[in-house]
Amino acid sequence: MGTLSLPPQATRVGLAVDVAAFAMHAGELRVLLVQRGELPHARDWALPGGFVQPGEALHEAALRELRTETTVELEPRHLEQFYTFGEPSRDPRGRIVSVAHLAVLPHGTVRVTGGGHTLGADWFPAHHPPRLAFDHAAILDRAIGRLQLRLEYANLALEFLPDAFTLPELQTVYEGVLDRSLDKRNFRKRILAQGILAASGERRSGVGRPAQLYRRAKGARTAAL
Structure with missing residues (x-):
């Protein structure tokens, strides 16, 4: 049997991951952003992310980029792939497809600094972020929509809170994610x-x-896929 190879017309595509990582700070939904230190979009704010390494699973790449670019050491309470972005013009360096991940970081995750090739890292209001590099505004919008959906059918709001919490604290999570007040x-x-x-x-x-x-009831559905 001969060696399999790509046909001549096949497009060479780079594979990347981007991570929309959320946490609640002072009653507001925040997203973790990094300031890029390299072209393209040098000095612009962006979601943490980068290229997938050979032999690396996608979730491993997402965790590596999150830790490398933001110095976050805690494991996310929740991590999932939620969409693939592959518009041909999304990256000026060439055809790069990004598998976007949604992460919920543990309660109390506040202090972050930039790492790797980034100039810095910080938390921003998720519903009112600064101008973002590449197509990261579209990625963030879809991530928020996914987060809102999973509040209702996967109890994802509980992942934003400590093990024991009050009902007003839980309501604050819902209001922060939905960006509106609730009765x-x-x-x-x-x-x-x-x-x-x-x-x-x-x-x-x-x-x-x-x-x-209150705590999560035994047997209650979790945020697992």
């Missing part, structure tokens, strides 16, 4: 009726009446 009474009724939460038996002291803490 407190209706939200509480709807969430508790789903059976995804269990009272922890603990309360958090603060201003006014101590708030009941």
Whole structure:
């Protein structure tokens, strides 16, 4: 049997990953961006990402780029592929297809710095980001849409919170992702009726009446694909 090879007309395509990594900071949905240090789009803000190495799985490439470009060391609470971007003109360096990933970083992940070839890294309001390099604005828009969808059928909101949380904190996640206010009474009724939460038996002291803490109920659906 002869050696298999690409036909002469086959297009050489570069394979890359880009990561839309989210977290809640001060009641607002934030996205992690890096400032590029190389052409093209030098000094512009972009999603963390880069080329896939030979023999590397796509999720491994996404994690590597996230750690290398932003110095994030914690494992994401959630990581998934959500779309492939392959417009011929999306990258001036040539035909490059990017497999976009959505990540939710653990509660309390705040301080980041740039690494690798980046000039810096920082958190930005996900719904109002700065001008982004390449087609990363389109990637971010689709990532937010995916995140909003998975709030409803995969309990992804719980991945933004610590193990024990209050209902107002959970509502803040929903409002931050959806970018709109929700009625407190209706939200509480709807969430508790789903059976995804269990009272922890603990309360958090603060201003006014101590708030009941909740956890994910045993057997509740997770954010897994």
